[in-house]
Amino acid sequence: MFKKILAAALLGCYLQGTARQLEPLKYEPLPLGAVKPAGWLLDQLQIMRQGATGHLDEYYWKVRDNNGWLGGKGDGWEETPYWLDGAVPLAYQLNDAALKQKVLRYINWTLDHQRPSGFFGPLTKEELAGKKTMDDCAAGEDWWPRMVMLKVLQQYYTATNDPRVIPFMTKYFRYQLASLNKCPLGKWTEWATSRGGDNLMSIYWLYRITGDKFLLQLGDLIYVQTTPWTKYLGERNWVMDAAAQQNSHAWMDRHGVNVGMGIKLPAIYYQATRNKTYLDSLKTGFRDIMTLHGLPHGMFSADEDLHGNDPGQGVELCATVESMFSLEEILTVTGDQWYADAIERMTFNALPGQITDDFMSRQYFMVANQVQVTRGVFQFSLPFDRGMNNVFGPYAGYTCCTANMHQGWTKFTANLFYGTADKGLAAMLYSPCTVTAKVGKSNTPVTITEKTDYPFSGDISFIISTKTNVNFPLSLRVPEWCKEATVLVNGKAFAKGAAGSIIKVDRNWSNNDQVQLQFPMEVKTSNWAKNSRAVERGPLVYALKIEEQWKTDSIKEEGKYYEIRPTSAWNYGLPREVVKDPVKYLEVKTKPMPAHFTWNASSAPITITTKGKRIPEWKVVEGLAIQPVTTRVDVYQGEVEREAQTITLIPFGCSKLRIVAFPVVP
Numbered sequence: 001m002f003k004k005i006l007a008a009a010l011l012g013c014y015l016q017g018t019a020r021q022l023e024p025l026k027y028e029p030l031p032l033g034a035v036k037p038a039g040w041l042l043d044q045l046q047i048m049r050q051g052a053t054g055h056l057d058e059y060y061w062k063v064r065d066n067n068g069w070l071g072g073k074g075d076g077w078e079e080t081p082y083w084l085d086g087a088v089p090l091a092y093q094l095n096d097a098a099l100k101q102k103v104l105r106y107i108n109w110t111l112d113h114q115r116p117s118g119f120f121g122p123l124t125k126e127e128l129a130g131k132k133t134m135d136d137c138a139a140g141e142d143w144w145p146r147m148v149m150l151k152v153l154q155q156y157y158t159a160t161n162d163p164r165v166i167p168f169m170t171k172y173f174r175y176q177l178a179s180l181n182k183c184p185l186g187k188w189t190e191w192a193t194s195r196g197g198d199n200l201m202s203i204y205w206l207y208r209i210t211g212d213k214f215l216l217q218l219g220d221l222i223y224v225q226t227t228p229w230t231k232y233l234g235e236r237n238w239v240m241d242a243a244a245q246q247n248s249h250a251w252m253d254r255h256g257v258n259v260g261m262g263i264k265l266p267a268i269y270y271q272a273t274r275n276k277t278y279l280d281s282l283k284t285g286f287r288d289i290m291t292l293h294g295l296p297h298g299m300f301s302a303d304e305d306l307h308g309n310d311p312g313q314g315v316e317l318c319a320t321v322e323s324m325f326s327l328e329e330i331l332t333v334t335g336d337q338w339y340a341d342a343i344e345r346m347t348f349n350a351l352p353g354q355i356t357d358d359f360m361s362r363q364y365f366m367v368a369n370q371v372q373v374t375r376g377v378f379q380f381s382l383p384f385d386r387g388m389n390n391v392f393g394p395y396a397g398y399t400c401c402t403a404n405m406h407q408g409w410t411k412f413t414a415n416l417f418y419g420t421a422d423k424g425l426a427a428m429l430y431s432p433c434t435v436t437a438k439v440g441k442s443n444t445p446v447t448i449t450e451k452t453d454y455p456f457s458g459d460i461s462f463i464i465s466t467k468t469n470v471n472f473p474l475s476l477r478v479p480e481w482c483k484e485a486t487v488l489v490n491g492k493a494f495a496k497g498a499a500g501s502i503i504k505v506d507r508n509w510s511n512n513d514q515v516q517l518q519f520p521m522e523v524k525t526s527n528w529a530k531n532s533r534a535v536e537r538g539p540l541v542y543a544l545k546i547e548e549q550w551k552t553d554s555i556k557e558e559g560k561y562y563e564i565r566p567t568s569a570w571n572y573g574l575p576r577e578v579v580k581d582p583v584k585y586l587e588v589k590t591k592p593m594p595a596h597f598t599w600n601a602s603s604a605p606i607t608i609t610t611k612g613k614r615i616p617e618w619k620v621v622e623g624l625a626i627q628p629v630t631t632r633v634d635v636y637q638g639e640v641e642r643e644a645q646t647i648t649l650i651p652f653g654c655s656k657l658r659i660v661a662f663p664v665v666p
Contacts, residue, residue, distance in 0.1 A: 020216055022204055022271040026335025027418035027426055030437055032159035033092040035416050039432030040453065040597035044409055045094060047598065051359030052394070053090050053406040054099055056083050060394075060402060068122030069106045069149075071113065076122025076141075078191075079403035080106060081148035086406020088152055092159040093413055107156055110149060111164045118175025120168070121146050137179035142188040144195060146172075150202040155414075169206050177218040185225040194258040196226030197265035201329060204271055216272060223269050227253060229262040230269070230278055233285020242306040243292045246381050256302020256316050257400075259289070260323035267333040279334055286342075295368045296526070296534040296541050296660045297353060297652050298345030299323065303365045303380040303389070309529040311661040312624045314365030314380050314390065317401040320350050321408040328415045331428060337500060340428045341480045343412070344539040347429075348455045351408045352599035352653035356392055361562060362405055364397025365389045369625050369659050371546065373564040376623040386557060390623075392656075393561030416450070424473035424506070427462070430454045439472035446470060446509070453593050455539045456605045456651070458482070458519030464509045473506035476517055481538060488516040523586040523608065525579050531630035532661035533579050535586060535608060535649055542608050542649035543658035545601055546570050566657055571619070572612030572647055573628075573665030576635055586610045604654040611644040613665045630664040640665045 037045050048054065057063045063083055068076020084103055091099035114120045119134035126139045134140055150169065157165040176199075186193040200222045207215040232238035232253065242254045252258060263286055270278040293300040293309055300323075301307040303314030327343045330336075354366035363373070365380055373391055377383035389397040417435040418426045424439055431454060436447045444466065452460040462474070478485040478497040487494045487503050490513055497503040505515055521538040528534055535542040547568035554560045578585040587609045594603050616639055618628055628636050652660055 020213075020272075022207060023274050023333075024421065025271075025332050027332045027420065027428065029158075029332055029415070030417060030419055030435065032089055032155045032414060033095070034437055035414055035433050035435045036093055036095075037413050037431070037433050038449070039451070040593060041409075041413060041431045041433060043597045044599070045090060045413065047357070048086075048090055048359045048406065048409065049094060049096060049099065052402070053083075053087050053359065053410075054096075056087070056403070056406075057102055060399075062399070063403070067106075070109050071123065073123075073128060076145070078145045078148055079400065081145055081152055082400065082403035083406060084152045085148055085155075085404070086408070086410050088155050088159075089410035089414055090406065092155075093410060103156075107152070110153070111162075111168055114168055114171060118171040118173075120172055121149065137175075137183035140179075140183065142192060143176075143185055143199065144189060144192040147192070147195060147198040147202070151198065154202060154205055166206070166209060169202070170210060170212060173203060173206065173215060173218055177214055177221065180218075180221050180225065185222070190252045191258075193225065194227045194252055194255070195261045196222050197229070197262060197268050197326075200226070200265070200268050204268065219269070219272055223265075226265060227258070227262060229265040229285075230281050233263070233266060233288075234277070234281025236284065236288055239285060239288040239292055239306075243308055246305065246307065251305055254305040256300070256304055256306060256319035257322055259300070259302070259306060260319045260326055262326075263289075263323070264326035264329045267330045271333060279336075282330065283336075283338075290342075295350075296528050297349040297368060298342065298541070299350040304382040307381050310379075311369040311529060311532065311627055312367060312379060314367050314378070315350060315354070316365055317354050317362050318404045320346060320354070321404060321411075324351070324408055325411050328411060331415070332418065337428065337477045337502065338480065340477055341539070343415075344429060344455065344479070345541070347408070347412050348539050349541050349652040353655060353658075355405060355599075356562075357598045357600050361392045361394050361396075362401055363390060363392055364401055367624070369627065369661055371566055371570045371620060371625045371657055371659065372623065373562070373656065374623055375561075375563070378623050386555065388555070388558055388561065391561045391563055393558060395558045396561045397558075417448075420473065420475060422473050424475060424504075426475035426477070426502075428475075428477045430460055440470045442470065444468060444470040444472075446472075448474075453605065454519075456590075456593070458521045458538055460517040460519070462515040462517070464511065464513040464515075466509060466511050469508055469510050471506075471508045473504050474515065476503045476505065476515075478503060479519065479539065481521075481536070482519040483522075484520070486518040488518075490514055491516075523582045523588060525574075525582050528661045530627045530661075531632070531634065531664065532627060533574055533630075533664055534660050534662070535574075535582070535610075537588065537606070537608070540606070541652045541660060543652045543655045543660040544570060544572060544612075544662075545607070545648045545650045545655070546657040546659075548657050564656055569614060570625070570657070570659055571615050572645075572659065573615050573636055573640060573663040575611060575613060575644060576664050576666060578610055579634070579664055599653050600656075601650050601654050604650045606651060608649040609646055610649070612647040612662075613644050614641045615639070615663060615665065616641065618663070625659070627661065628663045634664050636663045636665050 062075040066072035066074035115134040266278040266282040301313035302319035375387040447465040
């Protein structure tokens, strides 16, 4: 079926010739730096600047030593572009002169050293051996790391309008079009084949600026050479096979980071085909992924491959940040706010849960029910021979995550607001920030200050700053978890909105006008693997607070790392009465946001207390808390202590040790 759809789409594209256009974006991304963080989000980005994002080039040898992206003989593959993919937006969101100077070294070298043919990037082996030009693509190197650098240059251009970027990208894409038949995406590695959607995204971005028709032809070629993610997602056999098979066959198609990148391909290519089958395939496939492989924190298992929905499975940090970015791109194309809910759940739960407070160390694989963090092989599809995949460390496991973790918070920040076709603005994701943009028919500059403690609170206010009155619509998303939202304008009731709707406030705005958005947050429980239950409130998932003891150690190959062991009991089940009536038995306690917020237990502004009963035989087995089964009659059948105890739950993102998927007990 999908071969016929693709053939028809390509034929239609060629027949349309110069009449062919891309589908307009439902939400238009704003230039980098238009959205600036505030409140707790500013705290997070400042921690990143003080931590690895701001200083990776000073101590990480791959970026620091004789770097290929500065013309040296050192590392020239993905890790430097990965770092820049987060460091560039951070520099412009914080307007940090020192960080701008750092990232410009790499950007300037890249822009200033494009070959006459259009090829760019680190010197190839042949060039280092004396060959001066890159006329023959066969003398080149992997397409994949250049895809990441193109994302970097896109962001940089929207922040600066540097006139070098557009002709640079145009020249490179002409080189690609002339080369891909002889040197296809998969010539050097399967990474480029799996991740061609990122290449396609940059091609269409450039087309919207230049209108060069050859870019559409190139886009068709890239799509054909990329892993057929549309087919995989739409035909459904692939995702079921991934749940059943953990062998070496076609493992790159199950690789969690590849999947996280690949899910955006149908939406990206939909822009050229305008065939809604691509969007239908995407939604079907993503639902299937989250059904068969989804975990309570909002991510799917990826350790490294898709690996089912057991809460003992792991998630690679790279998979989290790449899935977030893909969903952000999908949201701009489709306008489907269902993806916005998925973004927020990943961002506020999975992302902070696997990075240390100082943004210097991270886990390669995070486990949902994680009652200790130690070296071991566990039940990951890629155990790693040194047993370092689950510990925290600057370089633990594979170092791709050391370089790639930086894009998570920065790109989330950039996507808090979008432009709309009706000359307005849309708040599709929520966090404290300010946005400056031109709106209305007159392109009047306005600034909107978003004040909120979201996701910890459901109260959000938007304050309009404008030098002259201006008419424009402000669109506000109502999350799926909110039964009914209320909007007030200047203190007066304006509208109510149901779950999953968009409330549009279209009016003539004056300086200091204020919109208040109220999302009532109710506690509830949700059902996960082995009939376990998770506690939710708003976009946050809550986990058992476990007292921690940290230990520092090191190994020669990967340096310093941290193990964490519990010093309090963790083997609790939730009584069935709590599951049946969560509002009655789950007590929410709030406190003011700290002056400087960090995603940890002591900073958590929300706790939930309830009662739990210990399961004596639920013990650590080979490093993991193997999940007891809650039977179909909704109760665990083994021995349970008769007396209930008070337990405290904290936001998942504030935990390092945790139980989030609870067995149900009598």
